[in-house]
Amino acid sequence: MPSKELPGRSDIVIIGGGIVGVTLAHELAKRGEEVTVIEKRFIGSGSTFRCGTGIRQQFNDEANVQVMKRSVELWKKYSEEYSFSFEQTGYLFLLYDDDEVEEFKQNIAIQNRFGVPTRLITPEEAKEIVPLLDISEVIAASWNPTDGKADPFYATAAFALNAEHFGAKLVEYTEVKDFIVENGEIKGLKTSRGTIKTGTVINATNAWAKLINAMAGISVKIPIEPYKHQAVITQPIKKGAIRPMVISFKYGHAYLTQTAHGGVVGGVGYELGPTYDLNPTYEFLREVSYYFTKIIPALRELLILRTWAGYYAKTPDSNPAIGKIEELSDYYIAAGFSGHGFMMAPAVAEMVADLVTKGRTSLPVEWYDPYRFERGELRGEALQMG
Amino acid sequence: MRPLDLTEKEHSRKVTIYFEGKPYEAYEGEKITVALLANGIYWLTTSTEGRKRGAFTFGPVPMVVNGIKNINARKTKVRDGMRLERQGYGDFQETVEIDEGKPVGRLVVDVAVIGGGPAGIGTVLEVQEHLTVAIIEEKGWLGGDLWLKGLPQEGFGEKKPQEVVNELVGKFNENVRVFKGTIALGVFDKGEYFLVPIVTGQNQLIEIMAKRVVLAVGAVDNILLFENNDYPGVFRRSDALEVINVWGIAPGRKVAVVGAFPEEITAELERWGIDYVVVPNPKRVEGREKVERLIDMNGHSYEVDAVIVADGRRPDINPITQAGGKLKFKRGYYVPVLDSQHRIRDGIYVAGSAVSIKPHYANYLEGRLVGAYILREFGFEAEPCTYEERLKDYEPVAVPVHKLPLDEFNGDDVQICGCDVSLGKVDNVVKSGITDLQIIKRLTHLAMGFCQGRFCLFNGAVVVSQRTGTPMDRLDIPVARPPLKNIRMKVTAEGVEEYAE
DSSP: OOOOOOOSBOSEEEEOOSHHHHHHHHHHHHTTOOEEEEOSSSTTOSHHHHOOOEEOOOOSSHHHHHHHHHHHHHHHHHHHHTTOOEEOOOEEEEEOSHHHHHHHHHHHHHHHHTTOOOEEEOHHHHHHHSTTOOOSSOOEEEEETTOEEEOHHHHHHHHHHHHHHTTOEEEOSOOEEEEEEETTEEEEEEETTEEEEOSEEEEOOGGGHHHHHHHHTOOSOOOOEEEEEEEEEEEEOOTTSSOSEEEESTTTTEEEEEOTTSEEEEEOSOOBOSOOOOOOOHHHHHHHHHHHHHHOGGGGGSEEEEEEEEEEEEOTTSOOEEEEETTSBTEEEEEOOTTOHHHHHHHHHHHHHHHHHHSOOSSOGGGGOTTHHHHTOOOOOOOOOO | OOTTBSSOOOGGGEEEEEETTEEEEEETTOBHHHHHHHTTOOOOEEOTTOOEEOSSSSSOOEEEETTEEEEETTTOBOOTTOEEEOOBTTOOOSSOOOOOOOOOEEEEEEEEEEOOSHHHHHHHHHHTTTSOEEEEOSSSSSSHHHHTOOSOOTTSTTSOHHHHHHHHHTTOOTTEEEEOSOEEOOOEEOSSSEEEEEEOTTOOEEEEEEEEEEEOOOEEEOOOOOBTTTSTTEEEHHHHHIIIIITOBOSOSEEEEESSOTHHHHHHHHHTTOEEEEOSSEEEEEOSSSOOEEEETTSOEEEOSEEEEOOOEEEOOHHHHHTTOOEEEETTEEEEOOOTTSEEETTEEEOGGGTOOOOHHHHHHHHHHHHHHHHHHTTOOOOHHHHHHHHTTOOOOOOOOOOOOTTTSOTTTBEEETTTEEHHHHHHHHHTTOOOHHHHHHHHOTTOSTTTTTTTHHHHHHHHHHHHOOOGGGSOOOOOOSOSSOEEHHHHHTTGGGTOO
């Protein structure tokens, strides 16, 4: 169980106890660093709590493909070591016209170059993978069997438990209120439960990142805004009915799969914001029903049990801001994951831990340069999808 | 007459249905579940983890009807020659016929009243002269819990409850649209109006736009915890009253009544001459396919073929929290926090047993009261204070929060929720130190199934409170999310192509 006591000091403090903060604490603690996570609610309570389950390597640029290749290696390794479920049931992108096929051929070429075994498959092959699919309009599909899914809450709990095993302190129900800074150097943090002395702070608050940046007095513009995205779950059905994550850009940027419990879970592209509001909307309920039943007609007769909402912490190019902020030593940011932070977390943890402990990393972290926005060097839009 | 018929049914309506291949007598208009009960059939479905289940307590009742899987037997009426089979929870229809679907309806009214019990009826009668109203009732009848009673009720004179209801509803004028057998998916604030999407029994989606909303959504029967409390032959009080007084069918030949309010059912049983025994401290029910005996905490065994749980009711808080209301804990249950005019927020009122547990007549008065407040808001003459005064005669009922004998039960056999969530599973998580109901939900699936916690969340809170010593009013109760009731995805999919894409 996470400790409720706030330590008086800690070499490194991570603000935010979601999947990113917790995997990072785990990585740092494992390397022997003294690290504390400060979380205002409970571990995994923010977007991690509301997240889909998807883990994919099918991105459209070299950096993200490399990072996700590494991330999947880590998902595999840690799910085995810590016995939480990570199922490599694949990601299946359904394609409906030549333009889409052309775009995905290029993506697949990049993916293959870095050893991600994505293939373009026929509609019939797609239907073999998910027999419930309606393939009448599908002309091809992009299929990578090594993508997968994991339960975000269980995974976070497993990393949290093992982070503590390596000596990390996870402090719940504690909110960071202010930074203590002297001559451009961090001296500590004021929290709702007292002060903690530290020299190194990592902002892993994703949807709330701009609030923490403002608190730290950071002047560089790092535009991260919270957007409301919603999800739905149906009644549980027989296990194995929909094994991979199924994606359809044509039908509302829909993503859907089946949870370990049996329900069909997913969402669509429908986005509201910027907002911190999390009330599910009627419009989402309507759209998700329409698009899902287009992709899998059998869903028509399934009962919808519930909808809910969570944040995508979005940046202008849908890539996160990961790196050191030079104007305040030692302040780092790992936030703005734009809907695909859960899957990236283990690799991000490795990158940030490398930066903090060695000042460099072998993964292409410069792609996520926090200064790129101010310099006007936006990256190609990362595939923002489940 | 069938084995459990209490009344002679109209012979012209007789049909034959087949359950697991065998023919049975049924009557047109009957729901599958009651037709099978009349024939002495209780076990209708099997949960994911292999638990036998009936139709009259929590949990869904999916059945195979004429070869089609996953049909809700509670809502489906019998037809001559109908073939019925059992199925497990997870079975679903893999190939579906794409029916044409029904165009989405739209209706603009001044007031949408969700719930057709005495409170909802009271509101309608108060406002109908000046305002247009839609009243939305999930059951196939108006009158709510009052309709289920056979005996005269305080405040309504010596008339039988169903006569009282018919008389009141008979006064509805042309400003009133009645939707029976219809569920409301939620209340959505659109600024200028509230959107209340509803789904009729014919799976038609209708979008109601209303200036004011009244949540007259009632209370739900408490689920009493004992071993095998989900077993076929276990009845909630309201389900038992429904089969007796609406359908003329006995829950069993000899029944046990358990829970803190046995008198809410025993007078009705006596009226019909149904043999019963009151058992104050049930521990376990047993039987092969249905309840055959009840064993109490002292080890006494009672041979019965049904158990009726009459443990009081608590407000259905789901529509309250979905609509943005806050809760407080009072008299043993969670109630909406209301302003001086019975509102959870601007434009959304609450009346009836959704506010507090009290006699039907008091709920009716509260419905009138809320109606009077609304009339005033629209600038009409109304006198809410007269209703306020009369309501003062009714002190709401306190419902006991049981101390659960957690260590005396076999926790794996006690079902806290209809979706294979045992008391033991929840208790183990709480004992491991996790006391936030949000996390307990995620780890156990408590309140994540078909009922959205309507029947199980309260008991989950009791476990946390009891194990940790945290008072009930300090627990963070998860809010309900739309849809408030389960709907088939095809219903909300209908007509979206007009504006999607």
